Amino acid sequence: MTEDFVTRLGHALRAAAEREQRRGPLMRCAAAARSSVPPVTRTAIGAVGALAIAVVFAIYLATALGPEPARPPDVIANVTLARGLGESAAAFDSVWMVDTHDQALLRVDPAMRRVIARVPLRGRLSIAAGPDALWVGEDTGRGASLVRIDPRTNRPAARIVLRTPAGRPFPAGTPVVIGDGVWAFSINHALRVDVRTGRVTRLATLAPSTVGIRDVTAIDGDLWALRSDGRLARFDGATGARKRVFRTSFLDMPRVVGAARPPLLVADGGRLARLDPATGRAVWTVDVAHVGSAAMVNGLLWIAALNDNGERLVGIDPRDGRIASSTHVGQHDSVSIARVGREVWLAGSGGDVLVLRP
Amino acid sequence: MDPALPSDEDLLANSDGASFEAFYRRHAERILGYFARRTRDAELAADLTAETFAAALAARRRYRREAGSASSWLFGIALKKLADAQRRGYAERRVQRRLGMERIELTDEDITRIESFAELEASTLVEVLVTEQRDAVTAHVIDGRGYADIARELNVSEAVVRKRVSRGLAALRNRIGSRP
Numbered sequence: 094m095t096e097d098f099v100t101r102l103g104h105a106l107r108a109a110a111e112r113e114q115r116r117g118p119l120m121r122c123a124a125a126a127r128s129s130v131p132p133v134t135r136t137a138i139g140a141v142g143a144l145a146i147a148v149v150f151a152i153y154l155a156t157a158l159g160p161e162p163a164r165p166p167d168v169i170a171n172v173t174l175a176r177g178l179g180e181s182a183a184a185f186d187s188v189w190m191v192d193t194h195d196q197a198l199l200r201v202d203p204a205m206r207r208v209i210a211r212v213p214l215r216g217r218l219s220i221a222a223g224p225d226a227l228w229v230g231e232d233t234g235r236g237a238s239l240v241r242i243d244p245r246t247n248r249p250a251a252r253i254v255l256r257t258p259a260g261r262p263f264p265a266g267t268p269v270v271i272g273d274g275v276w277a278f279s280i281n282h283a284l285r286v287d288v289r290t291g292r293v294t295r296l297a298t299l300a301p302s303t304v305g306i307r308d309v310t311a312i313d314g315d316l317w318a319l320r321s322d323g324r325l326a327r328f329d330g331a332t333g334a335r336k337r338v339f340r341t342s343f344l345d346m347p348r349v350v351g352a353a354r355p356p357l358l359v360a361d362g363g364r365l366a367r368l369d370p371a372t373g374r375a376v377w378t379v380d381v382a383h384v385g386s387a388a389m390v391n392g393l394l395w396i397a398a399l400n401d402n403g404e405r406l407v408g409i410d411p412r413d414g415r416i417a418s419s420t421h422v423g424q425h426d427s428v429s430i431a432r433v434g435r436e437v438w439l440a441g442s443g444g445d446v447l448v449l450r451p
Numbered sequence: 452m453d454p455a456l457p458s459d460e461d462l463l464a465n466s467d468g469a470s471f472e473a474f475y476r477r478h479a480e481r482i483l484g485y486f487a488r489r490t491r492d493a494e495l496a497a498d499l500t501a502e503t504f505a506a507a508l509a510a511r512r513r514y515r516r517e518a519g520s521a522s523s524w525l526f527g528i529a530l531k532k533l534a535d536a537q538r539r540g541y542a543e544r545r546v547q548r549r550l551g552m553e554r555i556e557l558t559d560e561d562i563t564r565i566e567s568f569a570e571l572e573a574s575t576l577v578e579v580l581v582t583e584q585r586d587a588v589t590a591h592v593i594d595g596r597g598y599a600d601i602a603r604e605l606n607v608s609e610a611v612v613r614k615r616v617s618r619g620l621a622a623l624r625n626r627i628g629s630r631p
Contacts, residue, residue: 098497098561099479103472106504109550110468113508177538193538217492234491280494280562305556428539442539 165420166406166437170448172206174199178440180267181429184222185244188433190440191218198229200247203433206448210247214240219267221275223288226250228275230265237265239275239286253291255284269311271330276316280305283316283333297333299326312357312370319359325373339373358394360384365396367414377414381407388432391451393417395437397427406437406449422447459521463511471511475504478522482529485594487568489533496565497557498542503529505546523600530604584619591616 096104177194187209188201196218200210216233227242236254243250255263255277266278274285274294285295299306299318307319315336316328327336357368366378381398388395393408404425408418425447427439439447457465462474482503486496506528514524536542544554557565590601591612598616602609 097564098555098557099483101555102497102501102504103475103479105501105552105555106475106508107468107472109505109552110466110471110508112551114466114468179539232492280557426539 165418166408166449166451168420168422168447169436169450170206171445172448173445174201174206174208175444177442177444178446179218179428179442180220181431181438181440182220182222182227183431183433183438184227187244188431188438189220189222189227190429190446191220192444193218193442194444198227198242200244201446203436206446212242212247212249214249217265219265221268221270223270223275226288228268228270228288230268230277232265236262237277239265239268239277241288241291251291253286255286256293257282257284257296258293266309269309269316271311271314271316274331276309276333278306278309283309283318283328285333295333297328299328299333310357317357317370325359325368327370337373339368358387365409365414367411379409379414379416381409381416386430388430388437390432390435390437393451395430395432395451397422397425397430397439406439408451418451420449422449460514460516463507463514463521466512471508474507474521478525479504481595482525483565484568485526485529486533487565488589488593490536493562493565494557495536495542496568497555497561498544499529499532499536501552501555502542502544502547503532505550505552506532509546509550519600520597523597526594526596526600584615584622587612587615588619592620 174190175192175194177192179191179193181188181190183189183203186203188203190199190201191197192199192211196214196216198212198214198218198220199208200212201207202209212229214229214231216231216237218232219230221228221230225244227244229240229242231238231240231252238255239253240249241251241253242248255265257263263277263282263284264279269276269278270288273288275288277284277286278299281298281300283295283297283299284293285297286292287294299309299316300320305320309316309318311317311330314330316330316333318326318328320326323340325339327338328334329336357370359366359368360381364378365381365384366375368374369376381396384396384398386396389411392411394411396407396409398405398407404422404427406418406420406422407416409415410417422439425439425445426442427447428442429440431438431440433448435450437449437451439449441447457470457473459474459477462470462477465471479500483496483500486499486503487493490496490499503525507525510528514521532542547554586605587601590596590604591598598609598612602612605612
């Protein structure tokens with residue numbers, strides 16, 4: 094019999110605890126060594142160490158940036174728009190942002206950087222821009238809907254309760270707009286809603302019931318789903334019919350990185366890779382930690398990379414993966430990134446928006 | 452608790468894997484149930500449970516008995532993880548990554564079981580209460596937390612929490628009694 098989640102998590106925690114225990118003596122030795130050294134000596138060792146690290150880091154940067162490093166982007170604004178922000182998208186001459194604290198959709202004037210409309214909604218919200226409307230996935234935990242926001246009125250023009258053709262509730266996930274359809278996602282299914290009629294037209298199986306879906310994105314009119322077994326599957330964006338399945342075993346627990354007009358990007362906790370959509374193979378891989386979403390501006394792919402020292406806005410050449418620019422942006426805690434004209438907007442979990450111009 | 456069994460505090464003080472697993476087993480369903488009721492999302496509840504216990508494992512050397520019970524300490528971590536997830540819109544896996552733990556994928560059976568935590572009649576009944584009473588009754592009666600612990604979270608006195616629980620339960624009794 095298959096073990097349940099609680100049992101499997103117990104095994105994983107025990108294994109982690111045992112790894113920690115094995116690591117323990119070394120860590121304790123290091124701590125003891127540190128405490129036995131006199132403060133003056135420690136300061137001197139620290140200074141030498143810091144100098145060595147600075148030299149190594151400078152050499153690394155010189156190597157990584159290549160012969161013609163791009164000028165670091167200028168931080169041109171830091172504005173507080175809410176007490177918490179989530180997904181964001183640029184569309185209809187505005188920036189649309191999810192207010193996670195007050196459960197609302199915000200419409201922001203990109204020039205004034207001010208909220209010009211607020212649409213109250215409910216539950217967990219996710220957004221996707223379509224050709225003539227903004228679509229919001231609204232999931233209260235007891236049911237989910239796709240809400241069509243009319244950008245002319247800033248009001249919900251339709252609310253489509255998500256149910257399978259058999260009448261069962263269906264979660265919203267992050268919607269994906271392809272042509273005249275909006276797709277919503279559950280753990281292994283996708284539901285297509287016709288944007289003109291508001292009717293469910295298709296229920297597609299993206300993965301077997303024993304395998305979940307981590308992320309979905311749209312590229313060239315097709316759906317790309319990254320499965321929990323590490324495989325990447327391509328589906329017809331109109332019918333949901335499966336076209337091809339690739340292996341992505343070179344990354345540990347990968348996920349798809351969404352971007353406006355993106356190359357196919359996949360990331361795990363420490364690396365980002367560009368994949369060839371024809372073969373599923375990596376064109377390049379670069380070591381960057383905790384990649385969020387991405388945006389293409391001025392020919393570079395911009396990502397917010399996070400590590401223990403804070404966050405960096407990193408510009409990557411999409412052709413070869415070369416890091417062309419890297420700017421420290423502090424402890425901003427970006428949750429989404431949007432291209433707004435020639436600017437990059439980083440929405441922070443605390444409600445701040447950092448605007449940079451590469 | 453059986454006096455022959457080690458206390459939660461003893462289990463946290465030991466550095467071996469078996470002790471931490473025993474501590475986890477005592478609290479896993481309570482924490483998972485808490486997240487399931489609060490999020491009504493099985494995947495999110497499972498992710499938050501995993502990250503909460505990973506954080507407890509990573510921080511257990513810093514736990515001090517003088518600061519309160521191990522159970523309250525664990526709930527403090529869970530509350531912070533939930534608040535972070537509500538702020539971000541997703542559950543972090545930072546500590547699990549640091550500990551080299553892979554994400555545990557849920558089966559259909561797991562999801563059904565976790566969802567059942569959120570569908571307990573008790574947790575449905577409390578929805579009829581006003582917010583303050585609902586939070587207090589949920590925390591004390593359903594999640595099994597102490598008054599002092601809840602008072603700290605809600606930033607009110609223990610007496611206020613007791614009053615809210617008492618009034619909330621009275622309101623529920625009236626409601627159940629009025630059912631045809």
